[in-house]
Amino acid sequence: QSALTQPRSVSGSPGQSVTISCTGTSSDVGDYNYVSWYQEQPGKAPKLIIYDVNKRPSGVPDRFSGSRSGNTASLTISGLQAEDEADYYCCSRAGGPYVFGTGTKVTVL
Amino acid sequence: QVQLVQSGAEVKKPGASVKVSCKASGYTFTSYYMHWVRQAPGQGLEWMGLSNPTDDSTIYAQNFQGRLTMTSDTSTSTVSMELSGLRSEDTAVYFCARELMAACYFDNWGQGTLVTVSS
Numbered sequence: 001q002s003a004l005t006q007p008r009s010v011s012g013s014p015g016q017s018v019t020i021s022c023t024g025t026s027s028d029v030g031d032y033n034y035v036s037w038y039q040e041q042p043g044k045a046p047k048l049i050i051y052d053v054n055k056r057p058s059g060v061p062d063r064f065s066g067s068r069s070g071n072t073a074s075l076t077i078s079g080l081q082a083e084d085e086a087d088y089y090c091c092s093r094a095g096g097p098y099v100f101g102t103g104t105k106v107t108v109l
Numbered sequence: 110q111v112q113l114v115q116s117g118a119e120v121k122k123p124g125a126s127v128k129v130s131c132k133a134s135g136y137t138f139t140s141y142y143m144h145w146v147r148q149a150p151g152q153g154l155e156w157m158g159l160s161n162p163t164d165d166s167t168i169y170a171q172n173f174q175g176r177l178t179m180t181s182d183t184s185t186s187t188v189s190m191e192l193s194g195l196r197s198e199d200t201a202v203y204f205c206a207r208e209l210m211a212a213c214y215f216d217n218w219g220q221g222t223l224v225t226v227s228s
Contacts, residue, residue, distance in 0.1 A: 036214060046154065048215060087153075091215075
């Protein structure tokens with residue numbers, strides 16, 4: 001299974017919106033409603049912020065949203081805040097196995 | 110509260126094996142899958158495999174077939190991951206993570222275990 005493709009980095013000023021793409025295939029992202037997103041900050045374990053393509057766990061701010069079109073899923077952070085600076089990873093089922101994205105570093109300018 | 114506590118850091122020589130454990134508490138152990146995910150220095154997350162504590166069944170990523178063994182012990186609520194034939198590229202932080210819905214839904218993670226492979 002090949003890693004899902006994400007941009008290496010995105011950046012934005014506080015208050016702006018940024019969108020991270022996660023491109024897979026018809027055997028993973030395009031075939032399952034099981035795409036999730038994780039936020040990872042330095043020295044910490046990843047934190048689930050989106051699951052089932054567009055659902056937020058309790059406690060995750062509504063400025064985080066997810067969507068999907070075909071084989072590409074997207075994470076949008078609206079109203080960017082300083083604490084959103086982190087690495088972000090998508091994840092998808094790929095049949096029995098699972099696969100993560102390559103990761104995207106979000107920088108708040 | 111839910112806790113996943115992993116064993117401590119390891120230093121191994123190339124060709125050796127390493128076993129990392131993950132002790133769960135605060136929930137019904139057999140109700141959740143347990144996954145292993147690793148992260149090499151400066152690199153991204155890599156899914157390694159999952160264990161179903163109910164029946165000890167496993168699914169491994171293709172990259173680790175033949176080198177990876179995951180086992181569950183319901184008496185101690187512990188899942189273990191053993192990786193053999195270590196090489197320098199296996200140097201990474203290894204995380205356990207529980208999942209309820211077989212949907213990439215990892216809601217609790219262990220603290221991570223650093224495995225260093227060096228001659």
